Amino acid sequence: MIAVKRLNGKTLHINALLIEQVEETPDTLITLTTGKKILVLEKADEVIASIQSYLRSIGVYAATIKSEHSEGPST
Numbered sequence: 001m002i003a004v005k006r007l008n009g010k011t012l013h014i015n016a017l018l019i020e021q022v023e024e025t026p027d028t029l030i031t032l033t034t035g036k037k038i039l040v041l042e043k044a045d046e047v048i049a050s051i052q053s054y055l056r057s058i059g060v061y062a063a064t065i066k067s068e069h070s071e072g073p074s075t
Contacts, residue, residue, distance in 0.1 A: 002050040004030070004040040014038065016054040022047050 001013040007027065014030065021031040022044045030038045030047065040047065 002047070002054050004038070004042055004047060004050070007039050007041060009041070012038065012040070016051045019047075019051060022051075 002016045003011055003013050006012055014032070018032045018034065019030055020033045021029075023029050023031075024044045028040050028042055028044050028047060030040060032038070042050075
């Protein structure tokens with residue numbers, strides 16, 4: 001879960017695994033895979049950094065990065 005603030009200043013916790021899209025319109029709009037849309041005070045890059053931090057904390061982020069060792073030519 002990541003913490004964000006709604007436009008009224010109240011904190012909301014969102015399941016980062018359900019976030020499909022983050023865009024600035026100019027407010028930051030988070031779209032979930034359920035279709036729900038949430039406007040938040042944080043900038044898009046802050047939300048993305050929170051998502052990446054959460055994914056690292058549960059061990060998912062590292063699994064999405066290609067390793068240089070696994071990408072090299074096999075002999």
